[in-house]
Amino acid sequence: MPLQHFAPRTRRLGRAVLVRTAVLAMAAGALAGLQHQQATTPDRTEPVALTSGQIAVPPAPMGWASWNTFAANIDYNVIKAQVDAFVAAGLPAAGYKYINLDEGWWQGTRDSQGNITTDESEWPGGMNAIADYIHSKGLKAGIYTDAGQDGCGYYYPTGRPAAPGSGSEGHYEQDMLQFSKWGFDYVKVDWCGGDVEGLDAKTTYQAISDAAAKAAATTGRPLALSVCNWGKQNPWNWGAGTAALWRTNTDIIFHGQSPSWDSMLANFDTNVHPSAQHTGYYNDPDMLMVGLDGFTAAQNRSHMNLWAISGAPLLAGNNVATMSTQTRDILTNPEVIAVDQDPRGLQGVKVAEDTTGLRVYGKVLSGTGKRAVTLLNRTSSAQNMTVRWSDLGLTGASATVRNLWTRSNVGSFGTSYTVSVPAKDSVMLTVTGGTEAASSTYEAESTANTKGGSAVNATCANCSGGTKVGNVGNGAANTLRFNNVTADATGTKVIDIAYTNGADAARTAVLQVNGQQATTVSFPPTGSWTTPGTVSVEASLAKGSSNTLTFSNSSAWTPDFDAVEVRPLPGANGTQVVGAQSNRCLDINNYTIINGTDAQLWGCGGGENQSWNNTSRKQLVVYGNKCLDAYNGGTANGTRVVIWDCNGQSNQQWNVNADGTITNVGGGLCLNATGGETANGTELVLWTCNGNNSQKWALS
Incomplete structure (x- = not known):
């Protein structure tokens, strides 16, 4: 097909004007005719504001996992009792959905065809029976394996004899299909065998991801993949697009040890990869220790604060059948959970540390002028701590501060808020109603759409002479490049991406900033090919006007892009x-x-x-x-x-x-x-x- 050029047209979204590229009227995977659009003159009297059309991305998983309390000592009755207590405690109503079996359900046995076999004296009716029971309560079921030939139960037996062969190596497609046929919705893949064997994590987990996708296509049941290689081989560089979540550190607690403030902070401190977490892909600092013996109520609340500001998966690990009302109330705090599950799906970042050990973290929430804040006092005495609106990317306009544990508004403040934070404790707030600091928008005013992927130069409005090369709208080897993107300082920025996706499933494209590590970005459906939406990522830009944002795709159908808006987050600024x-x-x-x-x-x-x-x-x-x-x-x-x-x-x-x-x-x-x-x-x-x-x- 010859190249077809498209002129821009305007679209109002609330008070914002979006300058559109060509709209592709097509269903997922089906080629449709390309529609030529008439040009109109863009209305420049109002600024483009991409936040008004934000699309909710898949949230970080919430649920319960068996390991922290039971190690490998699980069977049908143990899991059933936890499911019943989980429901009775009201955890599903608070957003917790997954019941995840960890190590111990399987001792590495297979039949003559290589299919996994289990002990039906422990799992009457087989594994599909426990999955069915979990589903009968309106919940989702998770299961566990290892990327190597021998799993963690072989190298580190905990509660059961060493079990050779308890990994999925050599059986990835077979096991993923088996899990899906049994009715499981989620699979955690550990790394004990993979680590001992020296496997390459990126290629190994990609093969497992492909196997999970193939299984889902066969059964019609999506199978979320949790990568658990403990942060080895830097999974934040390649996790997005491969898995829904990936571990960023070792186990937060080793079985038999008591939970500790230090182990919690150690896992939180290594969960520092904001550019990797976006559009439904999540850094995972490991399961929660909330409610385990040895943790105080204050420590439990801080644990929730830190995981929520990170937007991390919330997988409880306590014994829900015996948990206290206090633990239940901490796990189910709706305002803290809302921060964790915010539809924008971004990770909070450190925005200040005026004094050693007094760290302020801010998270950009959906909508405009909304932030979550965690004030973490790592010192041994109570300290006054301050959050400044300017560090959060807000102006000095008045904003309302709310304490999420007292669940009350503190008041309205003009430029900052100061509060006393107890020793080795934290305070969690929201700051709402603030005015966003000035941002820069880069619109694709005209483009060339290429079925075969040829690169054709076109203009990019507000790009200071930048170009848009091709259009990531359909076909192979398409590239969309925004040149001359400006940042007032080196550091993390929020980038809102306006697009349309009229398909019935998410589509992806690869984003690379200035030749940095590329990341796969997911674009959920927007409802139609004429309905724009916005998703957000965080990326680190260099000071100056020479930044380049490149979206590309090698073969699969992708969304149709409109514009990008770059928002400052001054507290995360640094220097080269x-x-x-x-x-x-x-x-x-x-x-x-x-x-x-x-x-x-x-x-x-x-x-x-x-x-x-x-x-x-x-x-x-x-x-x-x-x-x-x-x-x-x-x-x-x-x-x-x-x-x-x-x-x-x-x-x-x-x-x-x-x-x-x-x-x-x-x-x-x-x-x-x-x-x-x-x-x-x-x-x-x-x-x-x-x-x-x-x-x-x-x-x-």
């Missing part, structure tokens, strides 16, 4: 540290968060792994909680420069000097590119200051 000799940035490879990861040079893209906060405490902080560190307090030439949990020590303090050098307070040596090299991947070390350009840096 640029080498004078290399013109490359201080970078942490592949968005890795592990303590001891070497700092390196890499081409500047403004990603979260290149956005550093130069604090008043002389720290250079990345990801909100990892400090640039002279490894092991080293003071000799060649000392590695790494990231580590911020601890206030002098080997994590840096002087940014007027001559462009950055010297470590602990040793007085200069931050230096190894050997004066300039290539991507060059590691950074400490070295005696010598005036060379390999030791000169600009904070931009």
Whole structure:
């Protein structure tokens, strides 16, 4: 088919004007004729506001999982008793839907055809019977396996004998189909076997994801995939589009241990990947410890606060048959749950830490002028803590503050709110009615639609000369690129994407920002090909007007795009540290968060792994909680420069000097590119200051 060009037309959405690209009138998977649209003159008297057409994305899963209380000691009667108590406690009415069986339901046995077999003395009627019982209560059922040949029950038996063969390797399609036929709606895939065998997590879980999709297509029952490889091999880089959720750290509690404040914070601290969480894909800091023995009511509330501000899955792990009224009330607080389940589906980020240990987190909620805030006091004494509207991306206009645990409005405040937070505790608020700070909109005014995917240059309104290449509307190898997108500072921004999807299912496209790690974005149906909607992502942009947002797709049908709107989130701003000799940035490879990861040079893209906060405490902080560190307090030439949990020590303090050098307070040596090299991947070390350009840096 020859290329067909489309002129823009206007559409009013509330008070906003959307300039539309071509509308494709087609059903999912079916090619329809392309409709030529008449041009009209856009009305520029009103700003485009994309938030008014927000589409609710699939929320983070809520439910209950068996592991934290029962380990591998589960059977039909145990699960049935928990289901009955779960319903009686009113958890389904609060939004909890899943009952997830963890390890222990299967001891690795298969029949001659390779089908999983189970002990029917423990599971009378087979696994479909327990799934049917769960469904009879209006709930969804989850099950568990391992990506390797042998599962966790073999390597770490807990409550049952070691069980060889209790993984799905070599049987991915067979097992996913079996789970779906039994009636399960969710499958958690662990990594014990995969880890021991040295499997590649990305390709392994993609094969499992493909198998789950094939099973769902066969049975008609969607099978949500939960990746559980404990944050190894950086699943936040590839999880979106592969799974509904992926673990970002080790188990929050190991069986037999008591829950602790520190273990909760450790998992929360590594759940710092806002660019990965969007449009129904979720970072997972692990199951809740709320209600487990040893946790106080205050700790339980803080646990809920931190998971909710993260928009994390809420999977209770306590014994619901014996839980107290207090625990039930904490788990079912509707206002905290509403923050977690917000239809925009974004992750909260750290927006301030004026004093060490006093951290403020903000989450952008659906609608306009709405934020959730968690004030976390990690210190050993009560402290006054302040949230500033400006850090949240709001102006100084008055906004209403509400405490979500007292469930009462505190009052209206003009620019900030201060409250006393007890030691090792938190306060959760909403700030509503505020005025959004100024944003920038980039509209696709004219385009070329290409069935075969040829790249055709066209214009992009408000893009400062940028281009839109092709149209991700149908066909293969389409690309939509917004050039010259401006950011006033390096750091995390909220990007609203206006589109139409008249199909009856979500469609996807891949978003890449400035050559950073790409992410798959899902676009739910908007109702018709003439009804626009908006979804949101968070992305880290570089300071200046040279940012590029690229949407692409290799083969599948995708939505039709309208515009993007970039919203500031000033509290998440940082700075790039640029080498004078290399013109490359201080970078942490592949968005890795592990303590001891070497700092390196890499081409500047403004990603979260290149956005550093130069604090008043002389720290250079990345990801909100990892400090640039002279490894092991080293003071000799060649000392590695790494990231580590911020601890206030002098080997994590840096002087940014007027001559462009950055010297470590602990040793007085200069931050230096190894050997004066300039290539991507060059590691950074400490070295005696010598005036060379390999030791000169600009904070931009």
